[in-house]
Structures are given as C-alpha cells and as structure tokens.
Amino acid sequence: MKQTFLTVLFALSLVVSSCGPKAFVKGDYDSDVNRQNLLNDNWSETDMQTIVKDLVGSLTNHPVIANANKPPVVMVTQLQNKTSEHIDTQNIMDMVRVELMRGGKVSFIDKEARQDISEEYNYQNSGMVSDETKKGPGGQTGSDFIINGRLDSIVQEVGKEKTIYYKVTLNMTNLKTSQIVWSDYKQIRKLYKKKSVGL
Secondary structure, three states: OHHHHHHHHHHHHHHHHHHOOOOOOOOOOOOOOOOOOOOOOOOOHHHHHHHHHHHHHHHHHOHHHHOOOOOOEEEEEEEEEOOOOOOOHHHHHHHHHHHHHHHOOOEEOOHHHHHHHHHHHHHHHHHHOOOOOOOOOOOOOOOOEEEEEEEEEEEEEEOOEEEEEEEEEEEEEEOOOOOEEEEEEEEEEEEEEOOOOOO
C-alpha cells in the first residue's frame, strides 16, 4: 500500500512539474551568426544584417565615394524608428559605420565622443599634461557628409497569415550645400502562419 502511494505521489509530482512555468535553461553558441533567425515575428539580427549589407554596398559603389580622391569624412547620426516595435536603431547605424570603415573608402567623425573629447581638452589644459603632448580645441576635422535615415514597417494580419514589411531608407547629405548626394532604401517582407501551440 505504501509503495503504491509513493508511486502515485511521484507520478503526480511529474505532472505538476511539467505544467509549471517553463524557462530556457540550456543553450549553446551558434557558430554562424549570419544564419537566418526567424524565431518570431519581431525585427531580428538577420533583418539588420541583410539591410545593412545592401545599403552599404549601394553607398560604397556610388560615385561620391567610389570616385573620391581621398576618403570623405562622414558622421553617422540618427535613424528614426517609425515602427511600432522597440528597435535599437543605434545598433543599425553602428553596423553601417563599421561596414563602411572596413572598406577603407570612408573616414568618420565620432559624434558620440564629443562630450568626452571636450572634457579631455579641459583636463589636458589644466596644467596636468605637458605642453608637448596636450591637445586642444581648433584641430578637429570637420565632416563632409552626414548619414541619417528612417525605419518604417507595415504589419498585415488576415486570418492565420501575417506579413511584416520593413523598409530602411538612408540619406547622405553634403554639409556645405545641404544637398542629398546619395539616397537608397532596402525592403524585406516576412510571412508567418499562425499555428496552435500545445502547453
């Protein structure tokens, strides 16, 4: 009788534990970070990689970059997020900057470091740094161009089907003339089908 009771108790504990909250507890590194990631219907790193690759290729091949006598000085600014998702657009623009720098045809001004640079100027001119090595205002390089843009999306859901459309548009503007010298966009559309998921 006692053995039967223990068996039933053990079986019940298994049932209860299987019905409890689930958590991802075991993971592994993916050896290919470029592998498509379509686990859910949100913006993913695959979307970012695909879009950035095409837009960087378009800009690099444009005459304003390809035919320049020396690498133009560029500053990457803001990518407006016009979607309903919380998307780290700074991450997208960072990837654009890094991929352009890898090509060696563009040099960049670091907008984000300006406050740090200003503070360092103040420190170096405080008397703590030798005159031979200290730096100061007046020697920075001005940008030739600014890159900015926007991220848009359209979501459509009919019955069991859902499509998510993304479009990233980038512009490069000449600072002296305020003319847009290059503009391009990349579109992707993802299709999902709704299925019942068991507990």
